[in-house]
Amino acid sequence: MMENPLSDMNSDGKPVPLTTLLPGEKAKIVALGRSIRGQHHFRTMGLMEGKIVEIIATQPARGPLVINVEGTQIAIGWGIARHILIQKI
Amino acid sequence: MKKISLMGCPNVGKSVVFSRLTGVSVISSNYPGTTVDFTKGTTAIGGEKFELIDVPGTYSLAPTSKAEEVAQTMLQEGDIVIDVIDSTHLERNLYLTLEILGRKKPTIVALNLWDETKHVGIDIDVDKLEKLLDVPIVPTCAITGEGIKELASKLRDARQSKAIEPMSEEERWLKVGEIVSEVQVVHHRHHTIWERIADTTVKPITGIPIAILVILLTFLFIIVIGNLIIEYLMDPIFYNYYGPWVVGVVNSFSPDGLLHDILIGKSTIESLDFTQSLGLLTTGLYVPFSMVLPFVITFYFMLSLLEDVGYLPRLAVLVDTGLHKLGLHGSAIVPTILGFGCNVPGTLATRILETEKQRFIAVTLMAIAVPCMAQSAMIFGILGRYGMKWIFIVYCTLLMLYIFIGLLLKKIVRGESPELLLEVPPYRKPDPSTLLKKTWSKAYGFLAEAVPFVILGVFIVNLLYVSGVIGVLSTVFSPVLTTLLGLPEGAIVALIMGILRKDVAIGMLLPLGMSPQQLTIACIILTTYFPCIATFFVLLHELGIRDMLKAAGLMITVSLTVGIIMRLILIGI
Structure with a gap:
């Protein structure tokens, strides 16, 4: 899983993983992937299709991302974040 | 003695509402999941005595974890439910509310952390929300005690919702979205300088x-x-x-x-x-x-x-x-x-x-x-x-x-x-x-x-x-x-x-x-x-x-x- 095949499709608004965003960038969630605690858990934290996310910080060596969804900050492991598909805006 | 179950998502200030209603002090913390077991207390409202149960916080009634199983059982046992909502996170809290209302127990909703909605730029139309959910709703701020009296006095008005029926998970999220778009307006707000400073501690x-x-x-x-x-x-x-x-x-x-x-x-x-x-x-x-x-x-x-x-x-x-x-x-x-x-x-x-x-x-x-x-x-x-x-x-x-x-x-x-x-x-x-x-x-x-x-x-x-x-x-x-x-x-x-x-x-x-x-x-x-x-x-x-x-x-x-x-x-x- 070194390179994600979707990573070069971001120019024309196609869905890309959340992990391709840089701090300060914003995007719209288009699909939620799997998580050990299920999609339900994402939604109860405010992560839903159609929501706008902003990256607050990323950590080196594929560490967790801190994102802002409607004023709530969530820390999310890289392995989960790469299953969340977004569209850059 | 009638039983009241106090329910809500983790970290919404449920334990503080409990303390306010019973006078028993419960230690609350700033990370989710601190109430491992449930706490009981009694309270007298309008001359009638009630037993109040502080149910562990849960995001849903689907029994996938220990806390959710406990919540499920407590809900069945209670005569009245007080559903505590974090007003600054209406959308994710409403899912549990709809689940509770679907169970047809007499319910009253406390919109807690009400004072914070103003700070973060959220407007909630309480009357409209009350109509859509068809149960009494009281804005509260448990930390200062605001709204707690009104919550207690409206307890007798708790009723089964006629508006909310049992539904599937997918339907429920759709319904949540519908309600939120009707009752809530979020004012766009720029990052304050303090938030920028706060962000430096996670970069x-x-x-x-x-x-x-x-x-x-x-x-x-x-x-x-x-x-x-x-x-x-x-x-x-x-x-x-x-x-x-x-x-x-x-x-x-x-x-x-x-x-x-x-x-x-x-x-x-x-x-x-x-x-x-x-x-x-x-x-x-x-x-x-x-x-x-x-x-x-x-x-x-x-x-x-x-x-x-x-x-x-x-x-x-x-x-x-x-x-x-x-x-x-x-x-x-x-x-x-x-x-x-x-x-x-x-x-x-x-x-x-x-x-x-x-x-x-x-x-x-x-x-x-x-x-x-x-x-x-x-x-x-x-x-x-x-x-x-x-x-x-x-x-x-x-x-x-x-x-x-x-x-x-x-x-x-x-x-x-x-x-x-x-x-x-x-x-x-x-x-x-x-x-x-x-x-x-x-x-x-x-x-x-x-x-x-x-x-x-x-x-x-x-x-x-x-x-x-x-x-x-x-x-x-x-x-x-x-x-x-x-x-x-x-x-x-x-x-x-x-x-x-x-x-x-x-x-x-x-x-x-x-x-x-x-x-x-x-x-x-x-x-x-x-x-x-x-x-x-x-x-x-x-x-x-x-x-x-x-x-x-x-x-x-x-x-x-x-x-x-x-x-x-x-x-x-």
Whole structure:
């Protein structure tokens, strides 16, 4: 899983993983992937299709991302974040 | 008596609403999942008595976790439901509300944290929401008590919703979206300067130096203030007032003999000895009150401060990558820090980790390499007099053990190590009175637990010496202690005591006249070889017998190995 095949499709608004965003960038969630605690858990934290996310910080060596969804900050492991598909805006 | 179930998502201030309604004080914390069991209380409203049940916070009634199962049962049992909602997160809270309303219990909704909606720029149309849900809705601010009276008086209006029917998960999320778009307006708001500053604590370039600074300052505060309390408060009390008094009283009815020695040891008014006399009324009280309590107070003050400000989740983010290498994730930092206070709550807090593997690793690492505050205080006390270098050696060795054993356990323990998923709450200004209350309740908890056990420990040591058992045990264990570890035979008494209480155990090292090298080795062994009895029972409960045996085997092996290595490094052959 070194390179994600979707990573070069971001120019024309196609869905890309959340992990391709840089701090300060914003995007719209288009699909939620799997998580050990299920999609339900994402939604109860405010992560839903159609929501706008902003990256607050990323950590080196594929560490967790801190994102802002409607004023709530969530820390999310890289392995989960790469299953969340977004569209850059 | 009618039963009222108080329900809601985690961290919405449910426990505060409970306190307000019943007058019972419940300690609330700033991280989710603090209510492990449910709390009951009674309240009288309009002349009628009700039983109120504080149900553990849950995001949903679908029974996928322990908390959700409990919530499910509590809902069935209650006659009336008070659903507490965090008004600043209406969307995600409404899912549970719709689930509850679908169960057709008479319900009333409290829109809690109402005052904060104005700060974050959210408008909620309460009347419209009331119509859409078809149950009474009361805006509240439990912390200040606003709206609680109205909530109580409207309790009799709680009713079954005719508007909300049972539905599927998918339909329910759609309905949530529909309702939210009708009743809530979010005003666009730019990041304030404070939020920008807050963000620097999770960005690695600035966040890591800040984290190191925070940890160093915390450590310094605990040591410096702790020592000041000892020097200017506790020691003067013990040496100038309590000591002469207690020696005088004991001498008046028992000038010498066994009873005299058991009560105050060889202390006289001219030469008070609180650390080595091993008297129940001298060492037995001096150790918990003067050597340990000051550090326990400063530790819990700092912990409560970091917790209430909201720094711990940010620390979890920064250490996540490192902890993944040990089979854990960032959230494990919270139980670990609690473990530095006392391993018992630390072990219980590992329940916030998701898998068996993570819990086993976190609990085992804590038992081996995280000394509790009582133990640390005694290490500062007896090694500090030889210089910071020795204390540094002890903690560096423990840190290395934590890392190496973690790397090893990640490889050999089967199971999953999931990824971090954690809400990072906004920074809050801590409330000084809550802070002091928390610190006091933890310090009081320590004294209630420690004083009887320390006195019992000192008493047992007296029995062991008087009966001559120590002599026999010293000879039996002398090959291991003297030959392998380079310690005096008498150190066996500390190892025996360590099973009861670690602070007493380290105190037992003082009369042995050991070199700083020997004391350092003994402190490391006493930390690692076995948990104290209170921690042992919690470990047994949390891990089960099989895993507990595995963990114990690891502790003894590690302890003996590191003891021998340290002996070779510090003393030579």
